[in-house]
Amino acid sequence: MSLLTVTSVTPLTPRMVRMTFTGDGLSELGTWPDQQLKLLFPQPGRSAFVSSSEDVSVWYQAYLAVPEAERPWMRQFTVRSLVDGVLTVDFVLHGDNGPASRWAAGARPGDVIGRFGPSRDYARPLGVADLLIFAGDETALPAIASLLELLPSSQRFLAFVEVADPLEQQDVPGVRWVHRSAGEDLVSIVSAVEVPSSVWVWLGGEASAVRALRRHFVGLGVSKKDIEFTGYWRRSLTQDDAPTADDLAEAQERIAALSE
Ligand SMILES: Cc1cc2nc3c(=O)[nH]c(=O)nc-3n(C[C@H](O)[C@H](O)[C@H](O)COP(=O)(O)OP(=O)(O)OC[C@H]3O[C@@H](n4cnc5c(N)ncnc54)[C@H](O)[C@@H]3O)c2cc1C
Incomplete structure (x- = not known):
């Protein structure tokens, strides 16, 4: 360090x-x-x-x-x-x-x-698919913004970022902003998207929202290996608090997806 x-x-x-x-x-x-x-x-x-x-x-x-x-x-x-x-x-x-x-x-x-x-040991390459979907809250905006900057102009993508209100929007081309102040939430908005057969999904943000969206995409038939997901923070819990049963299940899922 x-x-x-x-x-x-x-x-x-x-x-x-x-x-x-x-x-x-x-x-x-x-x-x-x-x-x-x-x-x-x-x-x-x-x-x-x-x-x-x-x-x-x-x-x-x-x-x-x-x-x-x-x-x-x-x-x-x-x-x-x-x-x-x-x-x-x-x-x-x-x-x-x-x-x-x-x-x-x-x-x-x-x-x-x-x-x-x-560390390069944790590098996660972008997926290859006709459509890339990125979804997260403000904690994931740095990751989503930097990932979008890497995409070739021919790549089709949809990007959704949930923020408190319009004052929280940043100049990130192509993002559909989801405003909590307007009663919107990431899970509902992203769940309404029509998904083609060739899709790769990146999810980051509040852990229960990430889990709900991952379940949604798996339910649509998207292969688990085509869903990159990380809970970035947990409501009412700090990063020092012990993992919950859901966190442990998520970790197991991640390991299982790697071997698919
Ligand atoms: C891989 C990864 C990358 C991340 N990248 C970024 C990044 O670039 N920028 C960034 O800001 N965050 C990022 N985060 C999220 C950040 O690590 C967490 O929000 C972290 O909990 C912040 O630590 P803290 O000390 O402020 O709060 P903690 O001590 O962890 O938590 C204290 C309280 O604050 C609440 N809390 C934590 N985060 C939030 C939030 N965003 N909104 C509302 N309540 C919250 C918790 O539920 C808890 O009740 C990332 C997380 C991961 C796992």
Whole structure:
């Protein structure tokens, strides 16, 4: 792992802030679709640094060895872009009830957090199909926006992003915005889409919505291997809370889909 220093903080919408970072090792990282990384947010008066090891098991043991009262909070995020050693991450400001959101709301240039990843071991290639469908909420917008930028102009796609209200929309061409303020929800809107036989689906966002949509597409006959899905956050649970029975079932499904 290494440390990241904030170099700029730019509000994108009332509930989304973009930050750029510099740090050791960023220039040597490659780029691939949907790069996920772990960010470490320091406890007050403590460091975010744990161990310089890039070996996940060594590093994680070192992380667990830090006494809980001093251990940085670890949360998952998406590389919005990584260009010339400058990392950009977009943070949802969902309130001060989580350490990542709280940190992002008050971050200033010069602030330091930790980084582990992204790792090519978790690279997930885009699917090949006549139609690609992307669906998620604001936490998945960084991933969806960066994935759409990679698509050739001839690729047919549908992209749905659920946000609080029209003020949360960003300039991402081709997105159908789903507004909670208008009583819309991602699952209903996406479930109404007509799906051709050649389709590949990417889902990310609140875990129960992701699960409902995955069930919907499986029910339509879409092969499980053609559905990439990740629950990004869980209502009323933090990323530190133990997995629920649904989370464990989801993990099993993911493993089973890999072997299909
Ligand atoms: C692979 C992956 C990539 C991700 N990429 C991004 C990204 O690029 N940008 C980004 O902002 N997030 C991203 N997320 C989601 C982010 O990790 C979670 O939202 C995380 O819970 C935020 O941590 P926290 O410390 O703010 O809140 P936590 O301590 O985890 O949770 C505290 C409380 O806040 C609630 N909560 C958490 N997230 C939200 C939310 N979005 N809206 C409303 N309530 C919420 C929880 O239910 C809980 O009650 C990603 C998640 C994954 C798994």
